[in-house]
Amino acid sequence: MSLVNVETPKQWQGSNAKDNGPILNDWFLAFNDNTLNALIQNALSNNYDFKANQFAMQLAQQQVVISGASLLPELSLNATQSRKKSVTETGTKISNSADISAKLSYEVDLWGKLSDEQRRANLALASAKHKLKHQELNLVATVARTWFDLVSANQLLALYQQRANNQTRNLDIIQSSYRLGLNQALDVYLTQNNVNSEKARVIDQQHQVQKLQRQLELLIGEYPKGVLSAPNRLPLITKDIALSEPSQLLTQRFDIASSWYDLLASDASLAIAHKKRFPSFTLTASTGDSADKLSNLLDGNALAWSLLGNITAPIFNSGRLEAAENQAELTLRQKEQRYLEQVYQAFADVENAIGNRQALKQRYQHFLQAKENAEAAEKLAFDQYMKGLVSYTSVLESQRRAFDAQTQLIQLTNQLLQNRINLYVSLGGSNTPLFSTNQTQYEVKS
Incomplete structure (x- = not known):
């Protein structure tokens, strides 16, 4: 059979030539986060899934041993002793x-x-090893994604708490002004409504933080107590990951390599199904001895022996072997198409991640400016309201704009980090183990 051939572009559509280069093997270390490093190592050591x-890969190793044994002679020894009572006249x-x-x-x-059976077992083992590496990469990425989601949730919680405190102070000022007859009761009610809304938002965000804490604790194999501590400030990474050439994606992606070995194993299965229709030849040699007592066996008497050659050839089986061969061939063709779909989806993942990276960076810069302008407008609107120059509606609108800009900036920072992780995973990551599971574990503070 002719294996599939994949044509690759010379350069990613969304990148520049200067973006091409070796991928960083220690991409997560660029975050300079010791707690994240500890979480990753503990997850690789303790994650139940x-x-x-890992046991699935070890099962594949044992299958290689089983298939290799069929190429060697098999020797068996059998010893029996019986006692029989018979009744006569x-x-x-x-x-x-x-x-x-x-x-x-x-x-x-x-x-x-x-x-071919041994070849199939070896290919299945290679597939299992690459699949385990892909699962390792996904586990590291999942821990990193969840960690930054938790940090982002903590940062939003701090923002909500700050806004609740600001609204409470505003309420005190407006109530004092109302008692002096400087503003209307409606302004007091509107501010009270804002205070209650912000306090409700804080409670909901606290629940979101605890859910992410439990999720991380499960990933590192601990009881989900919801007490894992995290900072409330996201790192801002400005340096991009270097992009490899598209042609290297097929060798860097562990899941694609696993599917390729799986495809080769299916090719071996087709060969096996075809050769099962041919005769098989077996040599059998046996020797033994009999006596009235177990202690008299092998006492020097000549042993009986036999040598047998056996040829077995399928003649009529209602087309069962032919159908099995056709099944193997159809399975192979099916996996070829699955492989091609996986390959081109991998290319799409990288292209989408590159395009999303550029869009996120531009949006971040715009919202950074919007945040500065909105915060200045919020302060100015409240000062003008206290001087009686604008209505409280203007204050509420300026507060909403400032809050939206601050929230968007936090979310965009997290999205940039998530995009960095997704791009790294889409590119296949490093070809070296991320951590040795035999290393001493870092301590994760709860």
Whole structure:
């Protein structure tokens, strides 16, 4: 069969030539976050799902041993002892019998069927190893994403608490002015409404923070107590990840490499299904001895032996073997299409991440300016309101704009971090283990 051929572009559409270069192996270390590093290492050591995936890879290793054993002779030893009572006309008779035998069997690999089975097992093992590396990368990325979601949630909580405190102070000022007859009761009610809304927002955000804490604790294999501490300030990373050439994606993506080995294993399965329709030849040699007592076995008497050659050829099976071969071929064709779909989806993931990176950077700059302008407008509107120059509606509108700009800026900072992680995963990450699970674990503060 002819394996699939994938044509790749010379350069990513959304990147410049200067973006191409080796991918950083220690991408998560660029965040300069020791707690994140500790969480990643603890997750690789303690995450239950990742441990289960490691056992899946070990199962594939044992299958290689099983398939390799079929290429070698098989020797078995059997020893039995029996005691029999028989009744005759003259009385009863008790007889003893002891037997020992050894059997050596070997299937001659005439057509290479057994070699193909071993090849399939080795390819399945290679697929399992690359799949485990992809799962390791995904686990690290999931921990990093959840960590920055938690930090972002903490930063939003701090913003909501600050706004609640500001609204409470504004309420005190407006109530004092109202008692002096300087403003209307409506302004007091509107401010009270804002205070209650902000306090409700704080309670809801506290719940969101605790949910993310539990999610992270589960990822590192701990009981989800919801007490994992995190800062309330997101890092701002300005340096982009260097992009490899598109042609390197097929070798850098562990999941694509796993699918490729899986495809080759299916090719071996097709060869096996085809060769099962050919005759098989087995050599069998056996030897043994019999005596009335177990202690008399192998006492120097000549051993009985036999040598047998056996040829088995399928003649009529109602098309079962032919259908099995057709199934193997159809499975192979199906996996070819799945592989191509996965490859081009991987290209799309990288292109989308690159385009999203540029859009997020531009939006961040615009909202950074909007935040500065909105905060200045909020302060000016409240000062003018206290002087009786504008209505309280203008104050509310300026507060809403300032709040929206601050919230958007926090969310965009998190989205830039998430995009960086997604782009790294889409590119396939490093070709070296992220952490050794034998290393001493970092301490994660709760």
